[in-house]
Amino acid sequence: MDKSIKAAVALVVAGMAVAASAQEVVKIGTMSPLSGPQAHYGKDNVTGVRFAVEDLNAQGVTIGGKKIKFEVVAEDDAADPKQGTAAAQKLCDDKVAAVAGILNSGVAIPSSKIFNDCGVPFITGAATNPELTRPGYPGVFRIIANDNALGAALAGYAADTLKLKNVAVIDDRTAYGQGLANVFKKDAGAKGVNIVATEFTNDKATDFMAILTSIKAKKPDAIFYGGMDAQAGPMLRQMVQLGMTNVKFFGGDGICTAELAKLATGTKTLGNVICADGGASLAKMPGGTEWKKRYDAKNPGVFQVYSPYFYDATMLIVDAMKRADSTDPKKYLPELRKSEYSGVTAKIAFQENGELKVPLYTLSNYVAGKKTPIGE
Template identity: 55%
Template sequence: MQFKMISLAGALALALAGTASAQEQIVRIGSVAPTTGSDSHMGKDNENGTRLAVEDINAKGLVIDGKKIKLQLLAEDDAADPRQATNAATKLVDARVSAVIGHLNSGTTIPASRIYANAGIPQLSPSATNPKYTQQKFKTTFRLVANDAQLGGTLGQYAVKTMGGKTFAIIDDRTAYGQGVADQFAKAVKAAGGQIVATQYTNNKATDFNAILTSIKSRKPDIIFFGGMDAVGGPMIRQMRQLGINAKFMGGDGICTGSLPGLAGTALGDDQVVCAEAGGVPEERRKAVDDFRAKYKKRFGIDVVYTAAYAYDATFTVVDAMKRANSTDPAKYLPELTKSNYPGVTGTIAFDEHGDIKDGLLTLYTYRNGKRELLTVTK
């Protein structure tokens, strides 16, 4: 009899658990970034930012339309490859995610965006800067950072007017991001009165730059600008020093990472590199970002590498729109997403009619004693 009573009690417990489970709705959030390959440290940073947001939201408890919601992260690796990116996008659409945070690179974000748009799924990129992403006029595309026109333009103006550069060499890795930011930098340099004396190209997996750097050396530029990522930029800086090239080195947010000192080594030097991050933290938000960085390190055991805070804010912005729409259905909460005014870690998240961040800031940095140092925050 005792055995039967225990069995009945167990059955009752299972039934209650089943009822609670039935009342809990699983809402899937997709995250796509390169978690293998040379950009994997950046891609994992994006994924970690999204994961931390999902965990924080679940820990606080989320109720929408009277239902307890549990967010579930579905993370995909696109290896910074456009074809793999579209495969990952298709997989997430088939899994019926309610939103996608990603991709990392412009070259993967842009082709994947059409797949999400066709499915009506909002896509918020924490890092893709090529203007084409939001120029496609998809209603589902959103960007949390300034674009290449702002990034390259600001760097070009700064290079001539503040750094005093007169002659410039430009190298890009032929990706959508690298070429885009390099082109915008060149336009701004010319507009400010600077002269482009050399233009060279590489790829995002290259390790040997002696031929192009030797060609550039003979032109004696004041500044070399590289459009690409830190995994290529770091070794390029090493080889510049080996060849005795003393020009300043500049780049966009792709090189502007905490990983660059390790990749460039002692060749980095003090005040030799100037870069800009497509995003900025006004003074009043500095403590919030510092607190986020501390929370991130406690959770993952490593420092923030790149744009984790923007991925974190993107996830919270999506959930905020769901709350205001009282629905997790993309078709119902998308109109609210376009009206976002969310107070995030990085600042207020609000979008213009194209899906670009409003009043996007840029942060310029240099490196001293192997550490990234703030120069200025600007628009």
């Protein structure tokens, strides 16, 4: 080979080596139930993070003088606190730079301590129990309204708008379901609603006939259920079997999904559902409509509720990294706390405790089997 050609090849190889050394891989962790009855939520959540990472990598982000390639590390927490804390520790061991994830409050609350102890910032766009932010960990954030807001909104609608007098309450004994039910009971009771029964089940149950039969004897105007759609769907079907077709059915974001209509299999009680999401409706989100078109085109049939929040959580983390010009959590965390980020879901800014400064919520019902924001 000619010496000049050899020299040219050597220069190209050297240039490629320099380019490779100037690229840094940054891992973004996420975890949600990817198995079990809540896997449809988990797939949507993780896909929201992946969608953000795809957009970021297409942008060609440079931080600290290096081109960054973001990678997603996803773990299955199975909606179980024990498996969830093991998954959280695994993300720490994998040296993720941040975590955008977790559906269930019962998983998020113990996992938040693990992330705090290993110095990894954590943002949830789904776990709503107020206890999550109570310890005051500096790297824990929530970009969705918590149960205090949702429970109060549902209680207000039941008492002030529908003028309901007698309501039964069921919860699934999880941190999420029980916490939301307690807020509803407190706020509804303060508005003069009579809580005629308080029952509980679990987040694996499918047979609610005994509970519903007991409640039916109390002649409630409505049932409030603190839990997820995997239980709410069968519950609605069994209410029909017991002739409880005029009883309203209230719940939080855990039941407020497109999947609920499938799980209820077209039963007439679906039309009695009033549920609350912790955020604006897609149509009222700053970028919701356009974002969902892109999301559905690439991920048909995946969308449930929370993916735009996990998309925003991922983008918010990287925005803080850019402003700090560092992917080191110790360096970008102060910028994350000062965020004023215009996301798909909202303008995101935090209180000192990591909660949103301006939490929003949306009440919805089901019209012709389709989840529909009330008043839109």
